Structure formats: structure tokens, C-alpha cells
Amino acid sequence: MVGGDEPGVWGIELLAIRYAAWIKPEFEIEVYEVFRTAVRRGVNAISRLNKIDHIIDSETREISQCASKMAKWGSGGRKRLL
Template sequence: MKYPTVSVNGVSVRVDDEGRYSLNDLHAAAVANGEATESQRPSVFLRSAQIKRFVKALKSKALKSASEQNQPLKVIKGGDQSGAWGIELLAIRYAAWIKPEFEIEVYEVFRTVVRLGISAMSRLNKIDHIINTETKAISQCASQMAKWGVGGRKKILLSARERVVDEVQMYLPGIN
């Protein structure tokens, strides 16, 4: 599944293949807008006892849920994807830890993404409905055409027409 990249304060926040957001990118977005300091990096946030309990609760919930098998937090050291990656709930919690106004901004960005997704899903459903309706109509037409075609109703009607033409000629000679 491909997850949408979001933009906060003009900074693109990456999303991994499991739908976790880069907390480091969120930090960069907050710093870019003067809402965070270097001391509010994700690593400091994740060392908090309260956040450790929160992540533990998220993991516990994830294990109970059959549909959600991804870990809510992933920390990668080194490489292209280095940094802290968290699910949406953890990303919002991080934004709140930075500054309430930043939390509201991040929450609204995520809400907009959901609304756009629902709108796109609605359009997809409408298109699927049109395709299904037209497929059914075309299928019925094809069925009627098959009944009409060679050896079908057309042949019967043409034979009946020829008999009536012969009958007309018999009663009204000279009329075609």
C-alpha cells in the first residue's frame, strides 16, 4: 500500500511503507516555522517515561488487533531512512509535545489527508457504480443481440416477412 506524503509548514513529511510518519521531518517542519528548538528532537521525546508508556500501550493494542500488525514506532540508525518513525497517533502526540499550536496544525494536515482520501473514495465508488450499471446494460444488449443475430429472432422475422410478402403478392399482385 502506498501512503500519502504530507506537508507541514512547507516541509514534506515522509511516510514509510507501513504508514509511519518521520518524526524527524515533523521536527524539521516545526523548527522551520520557529515552533520547536533543537532540544525538542524526537530522540528526547522518545526518552520520556510518559511516552515510553504510551508507545507500550500502542504496541499492546497493535498486538491485539489482527488488522494492524505494524509496530507503532520504528527507530532506524543510519542509512537513507534513519530517524524515528511513528504512526499518526504518535506523530500527533509528538507535535503536541512540541507545542499545542503545532499539534493543531499537524492534526489538521492529517484530517485534510483523510478528507481527501474519503473524497477520492467517493469518486471511485461513483465511477465503479457507473461501470457496473453500464456493464449490466451492455451485457443485456449483447444478450439481445445474440438472440437477434444469425439463426436467432432476426432469421425467424425475415422468414415470416417473406411468407407475408408472398401472401401480399397473392392478394395484391404487383405490389412489392
């Protein structure tokens, strides 16, 4: 498919696997393995992105808390001690 929001080649997994079986049973196994690997890699990538997102959220909260403390120092608190 050319153009559109998501250009590329699209197909139905089950149809591709069944067609591969019709061509040759060994080919069906190869096609199935490729699909399985692609799905696994996609899940792993999503998992890594979720972990990174969690780290960013945690660090953002920590930085925000530090900035809030520093702002309080300047409003008549520890700033006088400097």
C-alpha cells in the same frame, strides 16, 4: 522505510500529534489539521472510486443485455427480416 511491499515513511498518528504538542501547542493544531485533511481526501477518493465502479457495473450489464438481444436476432428471429 526502504523496500518491502509498501515503502515509505510510516508513523502512528496519535504519537505524531502528541509529539507536535510537546514541541509547541500551535504546531499540534497544524499537524492535526494535516492528518484530518489527508483522511478526508482519502475518504473522498474512495467514494469517487465506488461511484465509478457502480457506473461501470451498470454499463456492463446494459451492454451485456444488448449483446444478448442482438444474438437472439441472429438465431432465426429478425435476421430473416433483413
